[in-house]
Amino acid sequence: MSQPLSNLRRVLLYSHDTYGLGHLRRNLAIAEHLLAGHPHLQIVLMTGSSVADRFSTPSRLKIVQLPPVVKVGDEDYQSRDPRWSTDLVRRSRSAIMKDTARRFQPDVFLVDHAPQGMKKELLPVFEVLRSTSPATRIVLGLRDVIDVPQIVRENWAKAGVYETLDQVYDRILVYGSAELFDVATLYGLPEAISSKMTYCGYVSRHHYDSSPRRDVDDFVLGIAGGGGDGAEVLSATLVASAALGKRCVVMTGPLMSEQDRSALTLQAATHPLASILEFVTDPSEMMSRAQVVVTMGGYNSLCELVALRAPTVVIPRVHPRREQAIRAKIFAQLGIVALEMPGQDLATRLQETLARVAETERDILTPALDLGGLGNVEKALETEAATSRRHGNTQRSSQSTSKAS
Template sequence: MTMTPEPRLMIYSQDGLGLGHLRRTTLLASAFLAARPGASVLTVSDSPMGQFFSTSPGHDYLKLPSIRKVGPGDWRPVALGMPFADVRELRRKLIRVAAEEFRPDVLLVDHMPHGAMGELVPTLKALPSKVRTVLGLRDIVDAPATVRRRWQVEGAFDALQRYYHDVLVYGCRGVFDVATQYAWPAELGSRVRYCGYVCSPHPSGSPDALRRRYLRGAPESDLVVAMAGGGADGFTLFETLIRAVPALVAERPCRLVVVTGPFLPEAEQKQLRRLARGLPVRLVSTVDNSLNHIRCADLVVSMAGYNTTAEVLRFARRALLVPRKGPSAEQRMRASRFADRGWVRWLPPESLSPEMLAVSMVDALASSKPEVTETPDLDGRDRAVRHLLSPLGDGPRGSALEPLAVNGHQGVGAATTTRSGGRR
């Protein structure tokens, strides 16, 4: 393919109730633009937070009407009072028009090959054959049986077979083998490239200054930082954590910073503030630099969303993960697999209580960092971007392409394998 002077990347991301997908796609967009100054990235997303994360010149957003998944195959509008079928049709047309007018060189689809309830299929059919289509998957989507059933019923497997050149898995095959666990046909499995976990670039600022600020007057105390991503379903964890503080500080001097997230309802924030009165707990909705909050912590207590856990691994912090109960099994699967490798500790959500959480935090703070024989691969951001750039002629300016892992094995040419079969 002839090099495009100003390459264009279009990203589709469905993230109506959270920040995880938006965070990951913003990281990839920024790295793409850093590698190819003058390029353009258009993210088509329904996140209510829009441009919540700072991004780079050359990156813009098209906001779709927000929808949210309330169960397998069950979607509802977040704000509009229209029937879901009408909202879906509006979204479908907006996506297609955006693709036709933006004319991307590469389309990166985040996590849903067919889009929410198949809304992306008309766009995939309409794309010129020269457009390279790539599916980006986080390490774990959901329980294998659920993914197999829903993808079959909703047409995701058919869309993947027909329209996609490659699948980038933002994780490690040894932790979760996507093609095997989700029973992909062999021909689809050959398109999979494991990139490693996608992490943020090194943060600015000093974590030491942040730590001194939070521990002012109690420098010998431990600092516990609690997070739950966007926070929409973080109340149960935060409430239990605050109720656990008296038992925790009876064992060790501690101060806690609870980052509730922008989606935690105001009524629940007020309830947490009432519970925290008189305790060494500081509640904040958002922070300018979440990475430095992770870096300065003696212990991170969080749910088991992709981005937070990836950053915990990157900075090798002690972490206690409490996955959400559902409706997806994704967080439980990630927490248990990471714990099996000694990377984190975890507490099953059905075991969550103030007493159990206090005991688990005391144990985690008292322990030394475990020796691990298998270290996580954290280079997913750069590897994924190198792959996205590979069909554009010269790859990243000033750096050589590194072969990606094809089904977990390094191989020359991995980044240039094309589809066999399909419509194009």
Template sequence: MSITAVLYSHDSVGLGHARRNRALAHALAADLPRLTGQPVRGLLIAGHPDATADSLPAGWDWLVLPGFTRTAEGYASRSLDVSNERLSSLRRSTAAAAIKAMSPDLFIADRHPFGVDGELLDSLEWLRSQGTRCVLGMREVLDSPAAAQAEWEKIGGASAAARFYHAVWVYGDPSVYNPISSGEIPQPLATRTRFTGYLSRGRPTDELSDSSVRAPQPYVLSMVGGGSDGGRLALAAAQARVPAGHRHIILTGPQMPSTDHDSVELAVAASPDAAQIQVTRLAPHVPQLVREAAAVVSMAGYNSTAEIMATRTPALLVPRAARRAEQPRRAHALAAVGAVDTLALEDLNAEALSRWLAEAVVRRCDRGAVDLDGLTRIGALAAAELALGPPSRRHSTARPGLGMLRPQPRPATAAVPSAAPSGPARPAHAAAPTTTPLSAPAAEARFDFHAR
């Protein structure tokens, strides 16, 4: 017997959703077998072909749906010459067929409970009929409270999502930013929310290869996530002076428009520091590049920020200002606890970056006040959900001497209040895995300090 998980991300802009799910897949593969006595297999459903550049654990694979992208008028087909209706139908039926074929014990959707244009609704109805435990994974900042409320209302309110999702995992630290207190996660989802901590430490990284980006230390790093809207920051980085004795790596991202990438290349060619600057679209080992950098300049997307937070590298976040308030709110919250510096996009220029880089390369940053150990808790959270599933979804153990997870009611302390938790400091790491599976209460005890 084995545990099967399916993770979904829509991926219309950037790769952040898929990369969060990829980090979860590695965490589940590492910890669930030790907690349950069962091997784990899984499928990641994504919406952008670049997602598959990232490796998965043994027994896991990618399914890439034909892509949507965002335009000024809303969603549109990324590549296929078909109407939105036909593309939506194709994605809906493909996802449903895959989910039914996998028949998962655990389903995790990233950020959008019903997918693009409700493409998950058929699948969610089927999963509900099968008793599959369904989890909605959320970054710690959604948008401004008003915008988040409008999004919930558009899909029928939080109660519509609560009909299908047994739990909400927020990938953040509520003492830094609490989307329940802000109203971004309303009732009834708030009462089934768990804060995991940022998905920072323990992120998977691929082995270096002949094509990997390398630079002799010391170097500074500028990165713009997927790059679709990172042209202005990348261009300012290309025009900035490189600190004396350093090199500068600029990652423009696989989704940066060719015109923006070309502008960066031209700016580098015109720079007096051109010999010290290296421009590339993609690096498969960004966490290592960030860790070994003397300083990093970045947009404020969740995944880039999470990778930065796992290090002591000084960071300047230049948040995207258009479309959502997510990135400015994240940057300001982290700056308020001393974890990063931040610069508004309207204040961005080469001179400002030059000054910051020259100052930052001579220091390190202590981020010990922020909970960065979310990935160490994902296995226990998943084990607790599986323990609450119906008998037909509970597996006998694969190894002798290990008992099954037994479903038990959630303890009363499991509800998350709208205020950030207080009291004793949280442990730096989750408890070490035991040699026997955890009961549901024992599994929840590993993270109930988030729910006081």
């Protein structure tokens, strides 16, 4: 039986990627899931990640590299290339994206996390799409948590984000659960905006497995996403593991500074059971085998660890956003992770928590999270693409009638 023709033919993705790997990993997971189910689909991913080329990607996924920036504070960014000013980078990125949108004319444009893009770089792109591809449906994908509600409200009000959500976006997808974190209420979205919102559940490349874990090895795995600010977490993991006499593997990440990586390498050399890895594009196999995983509180890492049922200790980032700390506390209250906050005596506290988590048998019969996000995102984009094609056909029909008369 032939597969029914899909409405999804051209999808444009935007991933601003100003810090870490989270946005890139989530967009790649969405792209790979969509491409697997839609044989005629083409996807273009515009990303500011400086390490996007280190990931293997499907043949029908094209990566458009944007000049990379790094977040240095709340809504504050700098070019990774010191020769470029932030304004020059923003204008260059915007020009690349306008040209891409004009040429590609997508059915759906899915924006990740930042409604206006980095420093409002998407606003000219929206104008291009409305003038050259008016049938394109513009969709926003939001994480479960952005930051402390009061800070988000103040930033969004100051930047005019509420107006953008109202006037530009056709639909808003939340990669989370309203029962755990009600984005619409906490971020003060009026009915005109919240009515466009769909809670999709959590986006994870792995499905929840309720069967007992197999092939578990007696080692602690320390991970910190891209690694840009992960040295404190990984250093504490090495100390705590050594004190417990446990084998330890830490992954520094591709964005860790050479100074921090060298310091961790020297530290690991004093621990006969420790080893250092720089980067693994897919650490899920190691996650599933580790007796305990110590991680920061990034969205993708936690979703995958929950799906893999790996005993997890979370040490979240608390600056410049508290997003990770909020998520980690929610997950800890559900009983699916253990939580240690960064700060004084972290290694000592972590040692006690590692010992407790390693000795605790996890027997979760039903998943505590809805991990069906990818399927629900696919359904939502399929619906938007169908609307786009109806609008496009109506436009073409109208133009043909006008020419005939």
